[in-house]
Amino acid sequence: MDEARVMENESIAGEKGLEEEIKETLIDWKSLWKPMAVIIGLFLIFFWLPIDNSRFSGAVIESLALVKWYAQEHVLLCLVPAFFIAGGIACFVSQAAVMRYLGPAAKKVLAYGVASVSGTILAVCSCTILPLFAGIYQRGAGLGPATAFLYSGPAINVLAIVLTARILGVALGTARAVGAILFSIVIGLLMHLVFRKEEQAKLEAAVHMPAPVVERSLWQNIVYFATMVGILVFATWGKPAVEVGLWNAVYSVKWFITGLFAAFLGAILVLWFRVKAVKAALTGAVVLVLALLFPHEPLIAFSGGIVGLTVLTTTTRGETEEWFLSSWDLAKQILPLLFAGVLVAGLLLGRPGQEGLIPAGWVSGLVGGNSLGANLFASVVGAFMYFATLTEVPILQGLLGAGMGKGPALALLLAGPALSLPNMLVIRSVIGTKKTLIFVCLVVVMSSISGLIFGTYFS
Numbered sequence: 001m002d003e004a005r006v007m008e009n010e011s012i013a014g015e016k017g018l019e020e021e022i023k024e025t026l027i028d029w030k031s032l033w034k035p036m037a038v039i040i041g042l043f044l045i046f047f048w049l050p051i052d053n054s055r056f057s058g059a060v061i062e063s064l065a066l067v068k069w070y071a072q073e074h075v076l077l078c079l080v081p082a083f084f085i086a087g088g089i090a091c092f093v094s095q096a097a098v099m100r101y102l103g104p105a106a107k108k109v110l111a112y113g114v115a116s117v118s119g120t121i122l123a124v125c126s127c128t129i130l131p132l133f134a135g136i137y138q139r140g141a142g143l144g145p146a147t148a149f150l151y152s153g154p155a156i157n158v159l160a161i162v163l164t165a166r167i168l169g170v171a172l173g174t175a176r177a178v179g180a181i182l183f184s185i186v187i188g189l190l191m192h193l194v195f196r197k198e199e200q201a202k203l204e205a206a207v208h209m210p211a212p213v214v215e216r217s218l219w220q221n222i223v224y225f226a227t228m229v230g231i232l233v234f235a236t237w238g239k240p241a242v243e244v245g246l247w248n249a250v251y252s253v254k255w256f257i258t259g260l261f262a263a264f265l266g267a268i269l270v271l272w273f274r275v276k277a278v279k280a281a282l283t284g285a286v287v288l289v290l291a292l293l294f295p296h297e298p299l300i301a302f303s304g305g306i307v308g309l310t311v312l313t314t315t316t317r318g319e320t321e322e323w324f325l326s327s328w329d330l331a332k333q334i335l336p337l338l339f340a341g342v343l344v345a346g347l348l349l350g351r352p353g354q355e356g357l358i359p360a361g362w363v364s365g366l367v368g369g370n371s372l373g374a375n376l377f378a379s380v381v382g383a384f385m386y387f388a389t390l391t392e393v394p395i396l397q398g399l400l401g402a403g404m405g406k407g408p409a410l411a412l413l414l415a416g417p418a419l420s421l422p423n424m425l426v427i428r429s430v431i432g433t434k435k436t437l438i439f440v441c442l443v444v445v446m447s448s449i450s451g452l453i454f455g456t457y458f459s
Helices: 002-047 054-092 095-102 108-116 129-138 143-155 158-168 170-194 196-206 218-235 245-252 254-272 277-293 298-314 319-349 360-366 372-384 392-401 406-415 421-431 433-457
Strands: none
Touching: 054 129, 054 218, 054 298, 054 319, 095 108, 095 143, 108 143, 108 170, 129 143, 129 319, 129 421, 143 170, 143 196, 143 433, 158 170, 158 392, 170 196, 170 406, 170 433, 218 254, 245 254, 254 277, 254 298, 277 298, 298 319, 319 372, 319 421, 360 372, 372 406, 372 421, 372 433, 392 406, 406 433, 421 433
């Protein structure tokens, strides 16, 4: 009897072992088919690559040229300062403070009022705003105020609005300013309503947060962030179309003002962040020498300042080291997606004045008149195309000359600067696919409707 039971148990164990082996085999196949499909797909793409087609080869060159231009004009001047600001937000702004002013339970007038006019201070594009958006959202900002800030940052650029009114007409410039402010509030409120259950859960979780440990007073943090924002704003100050007036006067001394802000930031690091004065002074001296040696290449001195700030923050233990690591984490998350998105956008649509796979004639032919289709198409193209700060104005000037309607022009102005394909990829990594899809759809739909209304009255 005992031997029979032993044999029976061994038989059952053998059957279970066989079942487990079969399951493991199935699991292995399930884990293998995805990378196998990717490899086969890439093989087929490369196998049938139409390199002999002039439009395709030209589009590839345009995509690489766009990435090169983006790296030269935006990564150092725009994104790197924005990463340091966002890293500072993650480290030195308490989650309780963010929840108080921008959280789901914050006063709507204050939260949406601050978020909707942020673009008047930050002259940034749809990509530069992303680290700042990620910083405040991860610190507890409500989805509504955060997305209002995300839209308004690049959309309500004072210089861009003035340039629009000056070149494309007062009516279009005014409509852009009013529409952008209203859009940011309406889109933020709609995002809050759609995801109100999640926002309520975030609010309940915030109640149990421990009291923050404060290293500096509120005014010190304000001065610290204002200094970095000053560097970002003046380093990216664009050249005006007309070389007269206040904007041009500021442009002529932009690097001197940027240098003053950088020197002040160095003093702040010494006084409030325990950075040794000798190291800060040595860094400042190196940057000054570079500025004097290369007066016509300010990017060299600016790059030296970035390297110096990196050395200062990484060789000083404590807060500054944490600040750099937070900034670096955001850069690792955002930069690869941005460059991938810029490559695809350049491949499909090319650079301003150049063509990608999609002929420019198709675009200009589809945005004539003031039909709903023309406005919707202009919004969609604007949402996927990458516009650097101020570049949308000359592009629209050319499209209007080619027969584009006033309504679609406004639709593109409202959707284009605030969105882009690289922008969407990063937003998805921060708030998820569903929220990103709804945000993009809201921008496209509202831009289309606004363009349709504007075109009806100002055709």
